[in-house]
Amino acid sequence: MILPNGYSSSKFSPLVWSRREFLRSAAACAALPSLPVRAFAAPGGRKVVIVTFGGGARDEETFAPDGQENIPGLMKTLLPQSTFFGQVINRGILGHYVGTTSIATGVYETFNNFSGIAPPHPTLFEYFRKGLRRPSNQAWLISPSSGFRNMGCSTDRGFGTPYGASVILPKLLLSAAAPDRGNMNEFDNLLRETYEEPHLATGTPEAEAELEQLESVLRFSPNDFVGSALSMESADQLSVYVAKRLMTQVAPSLLWITLHDIDVAHSGAYSLYIDGIQRTDQLCIQIWSHIQSNPEYAGKTTMFILPDFGRDSDTNPAGNGFQHHRTGDRASRTSWMIVLGPGIRQNVFIERAIDSIDLVPTVGRLLGFPTPFAQGSVLPEVA
Numbered sequence: 504m505i506l507p508n509g510y511s512s513s514k515f516s517p518l519v520w521s522r523r524e525f526l527r528s529a530a531a532c533a534a535l536p537s538l539p540v541r542a543f544a545a546p547g548g549r550k551v552v553i554v555t556f557g558g559g560a561r562d563e564e565t566f567a568p569d570g571q572e573n574i575p576g577l578m579k580t581l582l583p584q585s586t587f588f589g590q591v592i593n594r595g596i597l598g599h600y601v602g603t604t605s606i607a608t609g610v611y612e613t614f615n616n617f618s619g620i621a622p623p624h625p626t627l628f629e630y631f632r633k634g635l636r637r638p639s640n641q642a643w644l645i646s647p648s649s650g651f652r653n654m655g656c657s658t659d660r661g662f663g664t665p666y667g668a669s670v671i672l673p674k675l676l677l678s679a680a681a682p683d684r685g686n687m688n689e690f691d692n693l694l695r696e697t698y699e700e701p702h703l704a705t706g707t708p709e710a711e712a713e714l715e716q717l718e719s720v721l722r723f724s725p726n727d728f729v730g731s732a733l734s735m736e737s738a739d740q741l742s743v744y745v746a747k748r749l750m751t752q753v754a755p756s757l758l759w760i761t762l763h764d765i766d767v768a769h770s771g772a773y774s775l776y777i778d779g780i781q782r783t784d785q786l787c788i789q790i791w792s793h794i795q796s797n798p799e800y801a802g803k804t805t806m807f808i809l810p811d812f813g814r815d816s817d818t819n820p821a822g823n824g825f826q827h828h829r830t831g832d833r834a835s836r837t838s839w840m841i842v843l844g845p846g847i848r849q850n851v852f853i854e855r856a857i858d859s860i861d862l863v864p865t866v867g868r869l870l871g872f873p874t875p876f877a878q879g880s881v882l883p884e885v886a
């Protein structure tokens with residue numbers, strides 16, 4: 504198969520080799536023994552949590568030998584319990600909105616990344632709700648910015664609005680809860696827009712609706728929510744705080760959390776990029792810990808963690824290394840995925856290449872609903 508920019512799949516072979524090596528070293532770091540796989544939960548009670556890892560992260564700063572120190576939580580806590588896919592290829596447009604939406608539809612979407620439009624193909628949320636006849640409070644999407652607000656529901660006539668995800672925009676919750684805080688300087692870190700904001704997204708979120716969601720769904724008082732936010736360093740921390748609350752209050756069976764802090768790399772500050780990876784690592788551990796401590800989730804939840812894609816290599820003359828994801832080179836298209844939960848084999852490394860659009864049909868098979876328009880393949884190692 505020929506990939507964009509003339510990459511043939513055979514050129515991935517050196518990377519396969521190096522990934523096998525780094526996983527050997529990763530296995531040596533594992534603190535936990537390989538535990539026996541627990542029995543499957545009853546299909547009706549099974550839940551899925553999907554976390555996209557931060558908005559463009561390279562191997563060099565994550566699972567490659569020099570990057571492993573940045574992700575101690577993934578390495579020592581999650582990896583020994585996981586099936587790890589070491590070569591996840593994104594063959595689509597490397598923009599965060601269109602790229603993340605493509606993972607959610609199982610189709611490499613071709614719309615303008617900055618449009619913020621609803622995707623033309625049905626999303627995982629719609630397949631889930633229509634296929635299993637689930638109400639809207641069972642499928643939730645937590646998005647990093649208002650430009651991502653249309654990601655949870657397609658324009659497909661057979662699916663669409665009646666089956667879309669419920670969407671939470673944590674930044675807008677905070678803005679609505681703290682309207683009298685002047686120019687919000689104290690929340691600059693939390694409210695800064697993403698570096699590739701889909702600024703053309705239609706529809707205007709209203710503060711009234713945000714407050715209603717904050718109080719009726721999450722059961723936060725605006726003052727308490729604002730008070731908690733004061734101690735946070737980043738937008739992703741706010742997103743995970745909201746996610747944990749949602750899991751406690753609503754316990755949706757399908758939850759998608761789009762983390763985005765890592766994309767600060769576009770500023771060119773390598774240290775901020777690394778900070779973002781380290782923070783995301785710890786946030787993933789928080790999410791998994793919350794799953795284990797919540798009876799609605801413990802023992803019946805499968806968690807998927809994957810970057811939307813990578814970032815440019817240091818050696819590609821068309822790019823500027825870690826800063827962007829513009830070249831379409833191998834480093835920018837190739838990442839990884841962690842899958843863990845009941846019935847998932849532990850401490851297993853899958854080295855064959857898979858596609859990032861394989862997620863939707865795999866979750867469909869796992870939870871028992873059809874995904875007829877998704878173009879990826881079911882991963883037999885998972886479902």
Ligand SMILES: [Zn+2]
Pocket residue numbers: 558559599698699766769828
């Ligand atoms: Zn980016």
